[in-house]
Amino acid sequence: xYRYDEFDHAFVAERVAQFRDQIERRISGELSxxxxxxxxxxxxxxxxxxxxxxxxxIPYGTLSSTQMRKLxxxxxxxxxxxxxxxxxxxxxxxxxxxxxxxxxxDELAEVEMHAIQTSGNCIRNTxxxxxxxxxxxxxxxxxxxxEIIRQxxxxxxxxxxxxxxxxxxxxxxxxxxxxxxxxxxxxxxHRNIKGEPGFEVMVGGGQxxxxxxxxxxxxxxxxxxxxSYLEAILRVYNQLGRRDNIYKARLKIMAExxxxxxxxxxxxxxxxxxxxxxxxxxxxxxxRIAAYFAPPAYDDLSADHPxxxxxxxxxxSFAAWVESNVYDHKKPGYAIATISLKPHGGIPGDAxxxxxxxxxxxxxxxxxxxxxxSHKQNxxxxxxxxxxxxxxxxxxxxxxxxxxxxxxxxxxxxCPGLDYCNLANARSIxxxxxxxxxxxxxxxxxxxxxxxxxxxxxxxxxxxxxVANIGILGVDKKGTEYYQxxxxxxxxxxxxxxxxxxxxxxxxxxxxxxxxxxxxxxxLRNSDENFIDTYQRLGPQPFKxxxxxxxxxRKAG
Amino acid sequence: xxxxxxxxxxxxxxHETDDFTDVQALAPLGPVIVPLDVWRQHRDEILAIGCAxxxxxxxxxxxxxxxxxxxxxxxxxxxxxxxxxxxxxxxxRLLRERHGYKGEIRAVGEVLRDQLTFMLRCGFDSFSLATPxxxxxxxxxxxxxxxxxxxxxxGRATIPTLRRRTLDNAxxxxxxCAAAWAY
Numbered sequence: 237x238y239r240y241d242e243f244d245h246a247f248v249a250e251r252v253a254q255f256r257d258q259i260e261r262r263i264s265g266e267l268s269x270x271x272x273x274x275x276x277x278x279x280x281x282x283x284x285x286x287x288x289x290x291x292x293x294i295p296y297g298t299l300s301s302t303q304m305r306k307l308x309x310x311x312x313x314x315x316x317x318x319x320x321x322x323x324x325x326x327x328x329x330x331x332x333x334x335x336x337x338x339x340x341x342d343e344l345a346e347v348e349m350h351a352i353q354t355s356g357n358c359i360r361n362t363x364x365x366x367x368x369x370x371x372x373x374x375x376x377x378x379x380x381x382x383e384i385i386r387q388x389x390x391x392x393x394x395x396x397x398x399x400x401x402x403x404x405x406x407x408x409x410x411x412x413x414x415x416x417x418x419x420x421x422x423x424x425x426h427r428n429i430k431g432e433p434g435f436e437v438m439v440g441g442g443q444x445x446x447x448x449x450x451x452x453x454x455x456x457x458x459x460x461x462x463x464s465y466l467e468a469i470l471r472v473y474n475q476l477g478r479r480d481n482i483y484k485a486r487l488k489i490m491a492e493x494x495x496x497x498x499x500x501x502x503x504x505x506x507x508x509x510x511x512x513x514x515x516x517x518x519x520x521x522x523x524r525i526a527a528y529f530a531p532p533a534y535d536d537l538s539a540d541h542p543x544x545x546x547x548x549x550x551x552x553s554f555a556a557w558v559e560s561n562v563y564d565h566k567k568p569g570y571a572i573a574t575i576s577l578k579p580h581g582g583i584p585g586d587a588x589x590x591x592x593x594x595x596x597x598x599x600x601x602x603x604x605x606x607x608x609x610s611h612k613q614n615x616x617x618x619x620x621x622x623x624x625x626x627x628x629x630x631x632x633x634x635x636x637x638x639x640x641x642x643x644x645x646x647x648x649x650x651c652p653g654l655d656y657c658n659l660a661n662a663r664s665i666x667x668x669x670x671x672x673x674x675x676x677x678x679x680x681x682x683x684x685x686x687x688x689x690x691x692x693x694x695x696x697x698x699x700x701x702x703v704a705n706i707g708i709l710g711v712d713k714k715g716t717e718y719y720q721x722x723x724x725x726x727x728x729x730x731x732x733x734x735x736x737x738x739x740x741x742x743x744x745x746x747x748x749x750x751x752x753x754x755x756x757x758x759x760l761r762n763s764d765e766n767f768i769d770t771y772q773r774l775g776p777q778p779f780k781x782x783x784x785x786x787x788x789x790r791k792a793g
Numbered sequence: 794x795x796x797x798x799x800x801x802x803x804x805x806x807x808h809e810t811d812d813f814t815d816v817q818a819l820a821p822l823g824p825v826i827v828p829l830d831v832w833r834q835h836r837d838e839i840l841a842i843g844c845a846x847x848x849x850x851x852x853x854x855x856x857x858x859x860x861x862x863x864x865x866x867x868x869x870x871x872x873x874x875x876x877x878x879x880x881x882x883x884x885x886r887l888l889r890e891r892h893g894y895k896g897e898i899r900a901v902g903e904v905l906r907d908q909l910t911f912m913l914r915c916g917f918d919s920f921s922l923a924t925p926x927x928x929x930x931x932x933x934x935x936x937x938x939x940x941x942x943x944x945x946x947x948g949r950a951t952i953p954t955l956r957r958r959t960l961d962n963a964x965x966x967x968x969x970c971a972a973a974w975a976y
Binding site: 244250253258275387388394479515521 | 852915
């Protein structure tokens, strides 16, 4: 894991002191709310429906056990005993007091964490593949690059007052687990014919009311030019991005208006001017940062574990958990285990202080004291010996963290919705709870197989509903909450935007509608087909017919 | 309006006017800052007046538009119509880094304390402020940060550079390596 040196420590400490002073000036009235707002947002502090909300960055989704314990401590001391993990590898606290925020930030700085640029019209926390460094399909660990981007983007002198928020995601693997096409800049690693690593640069992706997938403007950027190329993109955007209309201000709109080719030309022309400038880090500095992400001291283990096979054969619940929540590790004898934060009927992404502490302990007991946060709002233990999986699963059971649903229909991504958020039009959490309660039968979930279901409480699409196989969007119709369903979205390397299936459902119909969709799929699927494959093969018609059958009957009658 | 230049409260020798109907009327004003549009329309007449000239660029007007004339201006004023509009940061960097502009770059408009460090880093060296109170407090922000991660026109050694120096010369404390804060 990356460790702060004296410069990083000093910088974060100075940032906290600066924000402490800004908060004091706000409380004294010297700063107006209008002046204070961009300052607090750049420090991760929102004003929500009932209270302030603090969003803490978990850069590229990697946490140590020590850091996780600190997050638990903050939840307990300054909040109401829990935190909410988000789709962009952050944790949100919903009830901090304004005057205590600097103290929270001081506590975070002690464990090399911060809330810098988790909000505001600046470059946000850079996200990465949650399986970075351990995934079997990986070309290179993307976290060193994400850390380089984190440092470069932190209080950037030129790009801290952009037209709109700006999000970057990095993956080092061909299977995209970081939704790279859903970001303003997505970076996907490839090797060229010489075997050297470089990035495919995709720009202009985003969700919100105008969902657009990022387009490739450069097929291969040698890794040594990463920062100068990013700086070129940002400079073009900072100058030409629209500032007259908040809904047209994201890079995606500019990219659509100009066309990807014209945008690429502008970026390349700017890059030509700055590519030999001192911005790009020399190889030795990149290697120094990469060394922090060197693999831990793995043992040479056998890939075969007869005892594990026996446990799987003997215990159906454990078998279900292994099937959905355990992934292949690049090192034989090890596995990657997802800890689902989606208990049936629970609040997606929430973890209590006790659970956080316990997971910190398990990461030490069954790994190297490291935890990952996924964009699916789950936790991941990256280095579990296969021989330990059964014991880990048993320990998770005692914490209510053993739900065998990773990648299944009840592994729902949900935004905080109208329960917390002042932007929301509708509640997300109770809908997620109601739907997941329909799928408590693990056997049925296993039969349904892999499917993504995301619920956003408004058009800002924080839960990425556009790129879910089944997307739900909460809308307000004359004071009543309705839920619009989209089908066919995908967030992986074959990213796609879902299409609206028909008229929206009210809060009492929506869970039935989801069950109907799942039923139609199960009736029509070919043997091993996933939901998305069936949908792509058959299109929306059979789903539509069944969903709106009673409407048709009514009309006909 | 109070003006801070190179860290000190100074008298502003430059004049600005909104009335450009009669270019000849500029002459008695002395050193004058003209908006880009006026400059482009009346370039030769303005040059004929022979007084010291400054230029004002609105947000979105790239310095490239006037690249070959930049040496004629003693000051270039960049406008923050709103403090949240960050286009002037790019304009300032382009002036300093791409066009090698050495004259005064002045921040005008909504110039606030909490944006000062970003402006200094991008090459601004004077600040037109709304109130005398602001002029007294804005400089407190100068020392908010000792070091930064990115290279910028202020020429300060970046954290990556300082790291390398520290590693190259392990017994020397890093603070000795810091470039003198030129402000």
